[in-house]
Amino acid sequence: MKKEDFWYIAAESHELGQNQVISRSILNEWIALFRCETGKVTAVQDRCLHRTAQLSNGQVLNGKLQCPYHGWTYDEAGKVINIPSMGPNQRPSGKCAKTYQVIEQENYIYVKLNSEFPELRPFSMPSFGESGYTTIRLQNLFHNNVTNCAENFVDIPHTTFVHPKIFRDAKNEKFGARIERLEGRVKVTYKNEKKNFGWFSWFLNSSGKEIGHTDEFFVPNITSVHYRFGGKNHFIITSQSIPVSDKETLVYTDLTYNYGIWTKLSRPFVKIQAQAIINQDIKILNNQMKTINKYGSQFQNSPADIIHTWIESLQDEISGGRDPYIMPKKEVEIEFWV
Numbered sequence: 001m002k003k004e005d006f007w008y009i010a011a012e013s014h015e016l017g018q019n020q021v022i023s024r025s026i027l028n029e030w031i032a033l034f035r036c037e038t039g040k041v042t043a044v045q046d047r048c049l050h051r052t053a054q055l056s057n058g059q060v061l062n063g064k065l066q067c068p069y070h071g072w073t074y075d076e077a078g079k080v081i082n083i084p085s086m087g088p089n090q091r092p093s094g095k096c097a098k099t100y101q102v103i104e105q106e107n108y109i110y111v112k113l114n115s116e117f118p119e120l121r122p123f124s125m126p127s128f129g130e131s132g133y134t135t136i137r138l139q140n141l142f143h144n145n146v147t148n149c150a151e152n153f154v155d156i157p158h159t160t161f162v163h164p165k166i167f168r169d170a171k172n173e174k175f176g177a178r179i180e181r182l183e184g185r186v187k188v189t190y191k192n193e194k195k196n197f198g199w200f201s202w203f204l205n206s207s208g209k210e211i212g213h214t215d216e217f218f219v220p221n222i223t224s225v226h227y228r229f230g231g232k233n234h235f236i237i238t239s240q241s242i243p244v245s246d247k248e249t250l251v252y253t254d255l256t257y258n259y260g261i262w263t264k265l266s267r268p269f270v271k272i273q274a275q276a277i278i279n280q281d282i283k284i285l286n287n288q289m290k291t292i293n294k295y296g297s298q299f300q301n302s303p304a305d306i307i308h309t310w311i312e313s314l315q316d317e318i319s320g321g322r323d324p325y326i327m328p329k330k331e332v333e334i335e336f337w338v
């Protein structure tokens with residue numbers, strides 16, 4: 001398998017209106033997105049076949065994309081249907097721009113760059129649209145690669161250093177965790193996690209009972225963190241890290257949660273807190289990449305880093321063109337202090 005075989009978010013649905021064209025970069029590929037007359041999204045290489053002007057600088061007329069340079073016009077299949085300089089009696093040219101598969105799901109527009117592995121589907125965002133739940137959606141650009149971003153999103157030991165007070169205070173508390181490497185994913189189930197959430201805890205876990213906490217990573221770019229706090233309260237943070245280039249990652253984060261009567265009321269507060277936490281991660285991850293650019297990424301590990309080394313082992317399979325879904329399963333129990 002290759003990175004290009006997977007589905008990546010290209011935009012949120014609301015970002016692409018009718019008669020609008022937007023540009024995106026995924027794995028260094030430039031893509032123009034527009035909606036045809038029925039509203040269906042077309043993703044086309046952002047380069048005109050004629051003299052390579054960027055199509056995303058053009059305009060959409062009646063669901064067709066017109067190049068800004070000499071007006072060549074493309075339909076929803078990427079076919080050139082009009083070359084203005086050929087006049088009114090032109091015959092279809094047979095020229096066709098490169099297009100990509102698109103699926104619109106859960107208010108995200110997904111694009112797949114390669115046609116291999118057609119059985120793969122976009123990830124389903126947990127509890128999105130489920131009764132009692134609300135979703136807050138954030139987008140943030142990190143100057144780092146997908147693997148380092150994804151590792152950060154399921155990393156506990158950094159939280160007391162990068163997010164003291166807001167998220168987690170150091171308490172010298174012993175955590176237990178079962179780590180499993182399964183088909184194309186790593187799952188971590190934590191034990192003994194109690195009221196260790198900084199001042200955010202009164203909202204998240206005012207009862208102070210043990211927290212049900214699992215973190216999962218799904219190849220090649222998704223993390224999903226679930227917290228369950230006494231009763232029905234459920235908080236999920238799912239992040240899809242989109243490789244804009246080798247060194248830039250656009251992260252779409254869904255905060256989906258059910259807090260009973262507080263669910264709707266708390267939205268502004270949860271959004272501000274989450275963005276504040278993400279800003280702290282952006283700062284440290286951008287700095288990490290700066291150092292990697294200078295000295296490379298030879299990492300040293302502690303036992304708590306098994307999660308990351310197993311994530312890296314799955315990513316290495318993809319980099320080597322192999323199938324990450326058939327790696328041998330593994331399981332280990334670890335302890336660490338936070």
Ligand code: FES
Nearest residue numbers: 048050051067070
């Ligand atoms: S470059 Fe697009 S029409 Fe000429």
Ligand SMILES: [Fe+2]
Nearest residue numbers: 152159162281
């Ligand atoms: Fe963090």
